Amino acid sequence: MKELKYINKYLKKYGTQLLLGLIITIIARVFSLVTPSYVKKSIEVVEKYGNNSIDRSEAKELLLENILIILGTALLAALFTFLMRQTIIKVSRYIEYDLKNEVFDHYQLLNLNFYKKNRTGDLMNRISEDVSEVRNYAGPALMYGINTITLFACIIPIMFMTAPKLALYTLIPLPILSVLIFNISKVIHKRSTIVQQYLSKLSTFTQESFSGISVIKAYGLENNINKELTELAIEGKNKSMNLAKVNAWFFPLMVLLIGISTIFVIYIGGQQYINGEIESVGVIAEFVIYVNMLTWPVAIIGWLTSIVQRAEASQKRINEFLHITPTIKNEVLELTPLQGKIEFKNVTFTYEDTNITALKNISFTIEKGQTVAIIGKTGSGKSTILDLVARLYDVSSGEILLDNTPIKNLNLNSIRQEVGAVPQDAFLFSDSIKNNIKFGKENATDEEIIKVAKKAVVHKNIMDFTKKYDTILGERGITLSGGQKQRVSIARALLKDPQIYLFDDCLSAVDTETEEVILKNLKNASKSKTTLLVSHRVSSAKNADKIIILKEGKILQEGTHTSLIETDGYYKDLYHTQLIDKES
Numbered sequence: 001m002k003e004l005k006y007i008n009k010y011l012k013k014y015g016t017q018l019l020l021g022l023i024i025t026i027i028a029r030v031f032s033l034v035t036p037s038y039v040k041k042s043i044e045v046v047e048k049y050g051n052n053s054i055d056r057s058e059a060k061e062l063l064l065e066n067i068l069i070i071l072g073t074a075l076l077a078a079l080f081t082f083l084m085r086q087t088i089i090k091v092s093r094y095i096e097y098d099l100k101n102e103v104f105d106h107y108q109l110l111n112l113n114f115y116k117k118n119r120t121g122d123l124m125n126r127i128s129e130d131v132s133e134v135r136n137y138a139g140p141a142l143m144y145g146i147n148t149i150t151l152f153a154c155i156i157p158i159m160f161m162t163a164p165k166l167a168l169y170t171l172i173p174l175p176i177l178s179v180l181i182f183n184i185s186k187v188i189h190k191r192s193t194i195v196q197q198y199l200s201k202l203s204t205f206t207q208e209s210f211s212g213i214s215v216i217k218a219y220g221l222e223n224n225i226n227k228e229l230t231e232l233a234i235e236g237k238n239k240s241m242n243l244a245k246v247n248a249w250f251f252p253l254m255v256l257l258i259g260i261s262t263i264f265v266i267y268i269g270g271q272q273y274i275n276g277e278i279e280s281v282g283v284i285a286e287f288v289i290y291v292n293m294l295t296w297p298v299a300i301i302g303w304l305t306s307i308v309q310r311a312e313a314s315q316k317r318i319n320e321f322l323h324i325t326p327t328i329k330n331e332v333l334e335l336t337p338l339q340g341k342i343e344f345k346n347v348t349f350t351y352e353d354t355n356i357t358a359l360k361n362i363s364f365t366i367e368k369g370q371t372v373a374i375i376g377k378t379g380s381g382k383s384t385i386l387d388l389v390a391r392l393y394d395v396s397s398g399e400i401l402l403d404n405t406p407i408k409n410l411n412l413n414s415i416r417q418e419v420g421a422v423p424q425d426a427f428l429f430s431d432s433i434k435n436n437i438k439f440g441k442e443n444a445t446d447e448e449i450i451k452v453a454k455k456a457v458v459h460k461n462i463m464d465f466t467k468k469y470d471t472i473l474g475e476r477g478i479t480l481s482g483g484q485k486q487r488v489s490i491a492r493a494l495l496k497d498p499q500i501y502l503f504d505d506c507l508s509a510v511d512t513e514t515e516e517v518i519l520k521n522l523k524n525a526s527k528s529k530t531t532l533l534v535s536h537r538v539s540s541a542k543n544a545d546k547i548i549i550l551k552e553g554k555i556l557q558e559g560t561h562t563s564l565i566e567t568d569g570y571y572k573d574l575y576h577t578q579l580i581d582k583e584s
């Protein structure tokens with residue numbers, strides 16, 4: 001229960017509703033206890049009529065009275081049971097909602113490294129499956145727990161007061177039932193966890209097969225995939241069968257134990273009645289009802305224990321993530337508007353997970369409004385520079401200054417607000433093109449959207465789609481080409497109109513003619529804005545105010561296009577190679 005303490009704050013938050021639920025549960029159970037005693041009384045009426053102690057009309061009147069009381073209290077018990085569920089189960093749903101939001105908000109705060117270390121499936125599982133397990137503890141477990149305790153506290157004293165010896169014999173099978181159900185629940189849980197694991201294996205496998213269907217078809221691997229899937233499916237089926245076998249024992253066992261308890265009541269009660277130890281046959285009927293009322297709560301003790309164990313394990317997994325503190329924290333609360341000057345002072349950066357030092361003692365300055373192109377071989381650290389400007393990571397040593405202020409002394413939201421990043425792999429959501437462009441500026445008008453789409457040279461493509469800007473992308477809709485995706489992503493950044501643009505090789509899938517037009521438009525749009533442009537092409541870099549050449553995390557060359565093509569080195573060679581490529 002150590003881990004589950006975490007949700008005590010929510011139990012406190014909904015304390016009033018829970019207290020109300022507790023009172024309602026007690027009332028519901030008290031009403032349900034009226035039935036057995038009135039069944040006993042009714043049988044006694046019949047006995048008295050049989051003995052000629054009362055006449056027919058008196059017996060009829062008494063029976064009618066009893067029936068009405070049983071009916072009335074049963075209806076009230078039903079009403080309060082309904083209210084019990086309405087209060088306690090509702091609270092558990094609120095707790096589930098709060099906890100999911102808390103986990104999701106926390107995920108959002110965590111750094112990119114966290115997402116590298118943990119698989120998406122795991123993140124999804126903790127926020128959905130694990131939170132549901134915890135809800136079972138805060139809802140059903142709590143409700144049935146209170147219910148069981150109330151029933152025990154009321155029924156057992158009544159039974160012992162009515163017929164102590166009979167009560168003892170009747171209750172003997174119940175703990176055995178509880179232990180049996182607990183053990184079966186444990187086996188069921190173990191086997192269903194295995195089934196779940198197989199199901200998630202199977203769904204990951206099928207999902208990957210569908211995503212990579214073009215590769216599978218191109219390599220003619222359909223049969224291999226089918227074979228692997230069949231093997232997985234057969235194994236999953238066997239595990240499901242194992243679960244079904246143990247599940248099948250659950251209810252028959254309960255019915256058997258109720259039957260045994262009932263036989264005990266009738267046999268021992270009958271003997272006691274013959275010996276004159278109990279006053280009427282009605283007591284036997286009363287006890288049979290008590291046994292039936294107690295069986296389910298007793299069975300549930302085992303089930304509740306397994307719910308609590310599962311919730312504890314799930315909360316442990318949730319807490320593992322909740323206790324991770326984000327390394328990049330927003331320590332400056334007031335907003336710090338940015339102009340756009342960027343300065344790297346002896347910056348070294350090592351990726352924690354791979355231990356790769358991507359940048360080694362880098363220094364450069366970009367004045368507000370300047371465009372700087374970064375060129376270099378793959379893996380030379382270009383994208384890392386852009387990520388550091390957006391403070392997606394913190395430097396290992398050295399310092400980054402924005403507007404002459406160390407990046408750590410600026411409000412994180414202000415930085416992200418003033419950065420318009422177009423990543424290497426443009427990510428578009430499964431939503432309309434319009435909403436994808438609007439991502440950075442929710443209140444943008446249609447005119448503004450069209451204007452930026454034109455600047456990104458993607459307007460014409462969009463207008464060719466039947467639903468134009470309302471065309472849905474992704475799994476539910478059409479798939480854009482690589483170049484179209486990149487241009488929609490550029491339009492998104494332009495609409496945000498930030499002070500700093502970070503373009504990470506975002507024209508790689510665009511032909512050189514379109515590239516030229518976009519670059520011209522970008523130059524106009526970002527005239528007074530600082531722009532960092534990563535590219536492999538000289539054509540993208542040549543008009544920049546400054547070009548930085550990176551090699552293995554170090555600055556190899558720095559200068560303008562004109563100065564660099566006159567100096568022997570990487571840039572001059574690249575220029576000539578690409579010039580020859582273009583001409584041939």
Ligand SMILES: Nc1ncnc2c1ncn2[C@@H]1O[C@H](COP(=O)(O)OP(=O)(O)OP(=O)(O)O)[C@@H](O)[C@H]1O
Nearest residue numbers: 351353354356358377378379380381382383384385
């Ligand atoms: N998230 C990451 N975690 C660990 N290592 C990384 C990560 N991103 C990049 N690296 C490593 O850091 C080095 C620099 O990578 P970076 O992406 O900055 O290079 P790049 O010049 O942008 O390459 P490309 O031109 O291929 O995009 C590479 O060796 C890469 O393997």
